[in-house]
Amino acid sequence: MTEPEAPLLHAYQGVVCDLDGVVYRGHEPVPHAVEALRSVVHSGRRVVYATNNASRTPAQVAAQLTRMGVSLTERDVVTSAQAGAARVRERVGHGARVLAVGGEGVRAALREQGLVATSEAADAEAVLQGFGADVGWRELAEAAYAVQSGAVWVATNVDATLPTDRGTAPGNGTLVAAVRSATGVDPDVVGKPWTPLYELSARRLDTDASQTLAIGDRLDTDIAGANAAGVDALVVLTGVHGPADLAAAPVEWRPRYVATDLRGLGVGYVAPRKLEDAWACGAAVVRVEVGEAPCVQVVCEGPAEHLLRAALAASWDAVDSGAVGAESLVKAEMGRWWSQVAERLAEDAASTA
Template sequence: MSTTAGASLRPSTGTLLDEHDVLLLDLDGVVYIGPDAVPHAPSALQAAVAAGRRLGFITNNASRPPEQVAEHLRELDVPARDEDVVNSAQAAADHLASRFPSGSPVLLVGTTGLRVALEAVGLRPTDDRREAVAVVQGFSPDLAWRDLAEATHAVRAGLPWIATNLDATVPTPGGPAPGNGLLVDLVARAAGRGPDVVCGKPERALFDAAVQRLAARSALVVGDRLDTDLQGARTAGLTGLLVLTGVTGVRELFAAGAHERPDHVGHDLRSLADEHPGVETAPDGVSVVARCRRAQVRVGDGGLELLTAEAGQDGLDVLRAAAVAVWSRADNGRSVSGEQLTAAADLVERTVHPPG
């Protein structure tokens, strides 16, 4: 068997904490969900800091200023300093400050976090589109129809429009809920055009700012979303770890395009202390056989077949082998149908269980 370069999860040379000096962590769905910590996240991050690793918290959620986010993290027993939080509101404010003089009024479509970011770079938030030089839109659970209407009028009038991010959903204790991307889309549909600039993940500006702020030599991006966290890691040339505690599930992982696939996958943040295996593949007629340690699968025209499922206590080796086999087929023009993806995910999910 051989490793498939375009499709494969790559092996680590030790634990992920051995390989990386800085962890760039998404928040929602990785460290916490709403008011509560993701199980095992605080203890895993405490252990990382005790091992000498630095933590950076990078988030597209611009609803709260960094100081409030860091305070929330500390309340959850996560070691966090105010300056370790980097959000898309700061990236958007920096972009606007590079274009407009200090004191310029900017129509604020968002909440406190975005207001604080604008004021920190010398811009003046306003709710009056008639005096604004630009529009900036970030997530707020309290946005009203009038706010979106005011943004629409300003965008239709031709003002530059900056979006902090295009996340379609945000995780909540009850499951995914509408995110900033859907609210931006409402304005775009009404105004007849999209935003001029998007500053959050998966664009690399947020990652570059975090790497520079934390003086990272070998940063690891940790996220729960393929289309923001993991795509952003690839865009920024950084290693990416997907944790299965938020938005992305097994089926979504199988369907991942080459531009958003992770380098590693784990159940939760405890996987930072693990060594991560690679996956080897071999053609088998029109099928692909993939092996991760003692787990082996075949993916062909009929879907996924488990050949051996000796995958350890958490079953992740089966998941790893199956994902790479599906990706390898897709990369060679033999994609797996949606129905087969669902069936494969159902089969693998019966094998994969987080450790206690």
């Protein structure tokens, strides 16, 4: 099958791009990300950077991206704190006192919506809880007191982890869980995988769902949220989730597109296709042999990226037909096979750097 000439990006008018694990890790840019994003902008398409991390203001995020060489304005950054503040205003109205739990991004978002940010539970009509590196027991206790008193509780996101340049750290979800445990109340969540953050991003782009491509590295947030919003999704393998995670992903977490990194935007996308008893992608042909111990049988080799797409299509087909269980696709030999694919992807990416 001949690779299409038009780059993947050309099928869309706007892009909603995640940040942590896609554009940067901590303070370091992901390899090839900046150059790929420059090409997107030069093509005339708009990019909105949507992040579940509510700790920083859009201006602070934009400044970091600018230092890395990305061309954007402050308005091109959309945070879960902004989506959360908008939800709070919908529920309690303009001018309400809101307990702000999290970093400066939370307080700034509340001010943008004409709300009064406070650090005390007394008289707070609502709580907006987002991530903050300095959030401690006192802030969590104030949130619990306010929620117990009947305040509306909005959480920017419930990500269990946060990728940093030192590794994986606890995310806002762990802090939200502490307040939930103390109160027995569930928050109104606006960040990915819930749809409000994507809806706000689409309004910034002024594109409808069919014209919008979402990019992320996390299946449970970025991809699940895009699917819920009816937006096509591209997962890049530069962050949290890798080939084995994709293989075992439930339907609602599966992306339409898979690429090693953001360079995939600038090339024609070779999609997998079903053969009589196998799946192919470009020259790669793969079938999943079912039985007590399912295994991937490579009929024909190809580039690692094509091999991965064919193997994922074959695996998902086997799961959806009931032939194998998703958990069996990542055990024992199968688990080692996905690891080998990940190694090949890394080698191919390094050789084309």
